[in-house]
Amino acid sequence: xxVKENTKPLTISISEQAASHVRAFAEQAGKEVSxxxxxxxxxxxxxxxxxxxxxEEPRDGDKIIEEHGLKLFVDRNSYVFxxxxxxxxxxxxxGKGFVFNNPNAKTSCGCGTSFGV
Amino acid sequence: xxxDSIGSKYLGVPIPVYTSIEEEYCSLVENVAIVDxxxxxxxxxxxxxxxxxxxxxxxNQMIGLSPNKGVxxxxxxxKGRIIDVLSIFNFDNDLFVQASPFASEKIVKWINFYTIMExxxxxxxxxxxSMMSLIGPNSSSVLKDLIGLDFSLxxxxxxxxxxxxxDTIVCRSDFAFPDAYDFIVGKHNLDALWEMxxxxxxxxxxxxxxxxxxxxxxxxxxxxxxxDSYNPLESGLRKYISxxxxxxxxxxxxxxLDAYKKVQKYLVGLEWESxxxxxxxxxxxxxxxQVGLITSWSVSPKDKKNIGLGYVRKANAIAGELLQSxxxxxxxxxxxx
Numbered sequence: 001x002x003v004k005e006n007t008k009p010l011t012i013s014i015s016e017q018a019a020s021h022v023r024a025f026a027e028q029a030g031k032e033v034s035x036x037x038x039x040x041x042x043x044x045x046x047x048x049x050x051x052x053x054x055x056e057e058p059r060d061g062d063k064i065i066e067e068h069g070l071k072l073f074v075d076r077n078s079y080v081f082x083x084x085x086x087x088x089x090x091x092x093x094x095g096k097g098f099v100f101n102n103p104n105a106k107t108s109c110g111c112g113t114s115f116g117v
Numbered sequence: 118x119x120x121d122s123i124g125s126k127y128l129g130v131p132i133p134v135y136t137s138i139e140e141e142y143c144s145l146v147e148n149v150a151i152v153d154x155x156x157x158x159x160x161x162x163x164x165x166x167x168x169x170x171x172x173x174x175x176x177n178q179m180i181g182l183s184p185n186k187g188v189x190x191x192x193x194x195x196k197g198r199i200i201d202v203l204s205i206f207n208f209d210n211d212l213f214v215q216a217s218p219f220a221s222e223k224i225v226k227w228i229n230f231y232t233i234m235e236x237x238x239x240x241x242x243x244x245x246x247s248m249m250s251l252i253g254p255n256s257s258s259v260l261k262d263l264i265g266l267d268f269s270l271x272x273x274x275x276x277x278x279x280x281x282x283x284d285t286i287v288c289r290s291d292f293a294f295p296d297a298y299d300f301i302v303g304k305h306n307l308d309a310l311w312e313m314x315x316x317x318x319x320x321x322x323x324x325x326x327x328x329x330x331x332x333x334x335x336x337x338x339x340x341x342x343x344x345d346s347y348n349p350l351e352s353g354l355r356k357y358i359s360x361x362x363x364x365x366x367x368x369x370x371x372x373x374l375d376a377y378k379k380v381q382k383y384l385v386g387l388e389w390e391s392x393x394x395x396x397x398x399x400x401x402x403x404x405x406x407q408v409g410l411i412t413s414w415s416v417s418p419k420d421k422k423n424i425g426l427g428y429v430r431k432a433n434a435i436a437g438e439l440l441q442s443x444x445x446x447x448x449x450x451x452x453x454x
Contacts (some may be wrong), residue, residue, distance in 0.1 A: 043173020
């Protein structure tokens with residue numbers, strides 16, 4: 001019996017470009033570390049809003065992912081909304097900033113800061 | 118029904134009429150009356166992120182809500198449709214939330230779904246508390262002169278007090294404008310509270326007279342006018358929307374509807390002759406096209422005409438417009454909310 005392959009990666013990744021921008025922001029802010037805490041909170045036009053913070057330590061229960069020399073701390077309760085997401089950085093016409101390529105997002109608002117599942 | 122019946126004996130089953138609708142309605146609009154509104158949903162929303170979370174989920178500005186102050190706000194879906202209208206009071210950063218009758222379970226689920234990283238705890242106290250409202254132009258004087266309350270409350274202001282030894286939350290919202298006070302007590306204390314007002318001569322009023330006042334004042338009701346078929350701009354709830362507070366669920370849709378004047382229908386007050394056989398959810402027509410729907414109705418004791426609420430297309434939502442029911446009876450658009 002053929003087994004359907006689950007192609008959605010159950011992890012969260014960060015692009016090299018996004019990682020270097022996180023380091024640059026941390027440096028500008030005078031922070032010694034450039035660990036990034038990622039999560040989701042309720043609200044925003046489409047229902048859920050991404051949260052990004054440069055922090056020193058993870059919180060209890062955070063999932064820790066290392067990539068491109070950067071530690072990503074992912075909020076435990078937010079993980080279900082973020083599994084498979086790649087955090088990228090865009091410098092295009094739509095404005096500079098971090099972009100979440102989130103396969104769970106079925107809708108997103110005009111400004112791109114919130115999404116619905 | 119005996120006029121001396123104590124409201125709390127019938128909790129969960131609203132008493133339709135104690136004496137007569139006419140007499141009870143007159144008390145509400147000309148004097149003062151008490152109503153058992155224990156069906157209204159009551160929640161505590163606690164935690165350091167509670168105010169911020171509700172602000173991100175609903176239409177009105179919550180940030181900066183002072184202690185003992187309240188605000189009405191609309192929970193909306195990401196399509197800008199109505200989930201419910203909440204009255205929220207800030208007591209030492211714990212939020213006391215009034216939801217529509219029978220809506221509390223849904224509201225708890227809604228808030229919990231969106232509580233992800235936040236420190237927020239929602240406690241549904243609807244079944245362990247009771248709520249009585251004092252309504253009418255003489256309500257303030259009854260509180261001061263007969264009950265001995267030595268303070269007054271503005272609209273959307275609340276206090277936690279001891280009323281003759283009973284721990285009570287007293288607050289004012291615009292459910293029954295302009296003179297209504299809500300009293301929330303432990304369930305076992307409703308009898309004592311009810312008697313406190315009965316013994317100074319305040320009349321008990323049932324749900325039918327209260328619903329008549331609601332329809333007359335254009336207050337939309339959960340499952341009738343407040344459903345996810347409508348948005349707050351259609352339902353006369355503009356006063357509960359902040360257009361400059363920033364993002365909340367459904368904000369983009371509501372801002373676009375307003376900016377591009379795309380609101381398609383409005384909540385209206387309706388009137389028709391009492392001899393006509395018209396029920397709720399009857400269609401309204403103009404030149405054989407359906408342009409609206411009646412959602413609530415009652416009989417006005419003033420002139421014995423039927424009055425109702427309904428939604429009517431924008432082009433026909435004009436005071437004085439004449440429409441037809443599906444029985445071809447004339448229905449008059451009295452007001453637009």
